[in-house]
Amino acid sequence: MAVPRAAKTQRRTRIQEEKEERILDAALDVFSSNGFRGSTIDQIAEAAGMSKPNLLYYFRTKEAIHRQLIDRVLFTWLEPLQAFDAEGRPESEIRSYIRRKLEMARDFPRESRLFANEVLQGAPHIEDELKGPLKELVDEKAEVIRTWARAGKIAKCDPYHLIFSIWSTTQHYADFDVQVRAVLGQASAGEGRFEDAARFLEQLFMDGLRARAGK
Amino acid sequence: MAVPRAAKTQRRTRIQEEKEERILDAALDVFSSNGFRGSTIDQIAEAAGMSKPNLLYYFRTKEAIHRQLIDRVLFTWLEPLQAFDAEGRPESEIRSYIRRKLEMARDFPRESRLFANEVLQGAPHIEDELKGPLKELVDEKAEVIRTWARAGKIAKCDPYHLIFSIWSTTQHYADFDVQVRAVLGQASAGEGRFEDAARFLEQLFMDGLRARAGK
DNA sequence: GTAAGCTTTTACCAATCGGTCAAATATCGG
DNA sequence: CCGATATTTGACCGATTGGTAAAAGCTTAC
Numbered sequence A, B: 001m002a003v004p005r006a007a008k009t010q011r012r013t014r015i016q017e018e019k020e021e022r023i024l025d026a027a028l029d030v031f032s033s034n035g036f037r038g039s040t041i042d043q044i045a046e047a048a049g050m051s052k053p054n055l056l057y058y059f060r061t062k063e064a065i066h067r068q069l070i071d072r073v074l075f076t077w078l079e080p081l082q083a084f085d086a087e088g089r090p091e092s093e094i095r096s097y098i099r100r101k102l103e104m105a106r107d108f109p110r111e112s113r114l115f116a117n118e119v120l121q122g123a124p125h126i127e128d129e130l131k132g133p134l135k136e137l138v139d140e141k142a143e144v145i146r147t148w149a150r151a152g153k154i155a156k157c158d159p160y161h162l163i164f165s166i167w168s169t170t171q172h173y174a175d176f177d178v179q180v181r182a183v184l185g186q187a188s189a190g191e192g193r194f195e196d197a198a199r200f201l202e203q204l205f206m207d208g209l210r211a212r213a214g215k
Numbered sequence C: 001g002t003a004a005g006c007t008t009t010t011a012c013c014a015a016t017c018g019g020t021c022a023a024a025t026a027t028c029g030g
Numbered sequence D: 001c002c003g004a005t006a007t008t009t010g011a012c013c014g015a016t017t018g019g020t021a022a023a024a025g026c027t028t029a030c
Helices: A014-038 A041-048 A052-058 A062-082 A090-107 A109-120 A127-150 A159-175 A177-188 A192-210 B014-034 B041-048 B052-058 B062-082 B090-107 B109-120 B127-150 B159-175 B177-188 B192-210
Strands: none
Touching: A014 A041, A014 A052, A014 A062, A014 A109, A014 B014, A041 A052, A041 A062, A062 A090, A062 A109, A062 A127, A090 A109, A090 A159, A090 A192, A109 A159, A109 B109, A109 B159, A127 A159, A127 B177, A159 A177, A159 A192, A159 B109, A159 B159, A159 B177, A159 B192, A177 A192, A177 B127, A177 B159, A192 B159, A192 B192, B014 B041, B014 B052, B014 B062, B014 B109, B041 B052, B041 B062, B062 B090, B062 B109, B062 B127, B090 B109, B090 B159, B090 B192, B109 B159, B127 B159, B159 B177, B159 B192, B177 B192
């Protein structure tokens, strides 16, 4: 029997690459809407259009699929905050961070829900990443915000809770999509709610931060 | 064999009441941290300190336990928004709504997570409640907010997204507790983060809503 | 074409799942 | 104390779970 990934050729076949991608995409569907424990290999295999043993030829365990997905998502998730630039204009930096996070909620809701499921259930697989890389990044950007506040460029406020509130408000539109749609009703048929949300959030945060900036 | 609830006596024993409460409490633990599909009757039974058949004597199915929990939580969850008073002062109404929601995130995190799990996974058990009672309540309160804005008492803004942002920012401290703790580090040992959050959120929302109220 | 390696399938396994059953035991009114 | 009823238990069931073994089928370089 041949070993799938990391074969002796060291070079991944075209088939391998295709199938692994199909599996990960299917797994993202399943994991993001059922959580880890609530998802089954059979579900993923069916969604990927292959038999269970065939799927297990590419990923040895259910955990392996999940881990790879989580790793990708974590990277993607940190990107917008990485882009936060200390040299930029505070107002436009924060505004575009909000906009990017909201775009991610719109364009990658499955990734958002995968992450939400993981954290909601105690983050058993990513506790280290949260306490390590994530915390360090947030610490760094919080310091930037604090500096802006001290320079009087924005209102004084707790930078950590500012970041939390941007995370929560934007991700809400992915994670609680069903609820948002239910409450907005027919009016939310299209993607208009994301534009409305963008307008609202920009007003909320920009006005809130500008309010006492001059004082 | 005796039928547990709704016995012919029509009157619930003290034992029944106690055991059912213990089961629901244990189930809240388990469901809130594993989701519905990720939770097992055995886990709940063990957490409740009884055998599985014994538990099933009080609740015929896993669904039955979950449904009862969800019903309770839904009721509790709507209460603060119910209290929103059209006759009150806009500023204090919104402020106290935020405070109450944040207190609930602090005091009933399991309930918040149970609800979050449910909605995150597509709200299969409560879609009707969301589209019915919840939507109606939100519609009603949104109209109140809109009236306040038209009267110039608060800044003009989309009332639905205002409500969403209050929900998301406050519930974030329950649902993403692990992440919040990880990022804040040791500093969040106590419950201080809730007071910090309260200060931050009040400033954010009140300044944001006041900003253009005068214009 | 053919051999070597890659991919897929069929059949299967032990463990766990939600739930049942009947017998054993505890409780309580009289 | 007794009988009736309420509660608890252990043994069990079929279905589903994550995962394996081995052989069959397919690609590809030569």
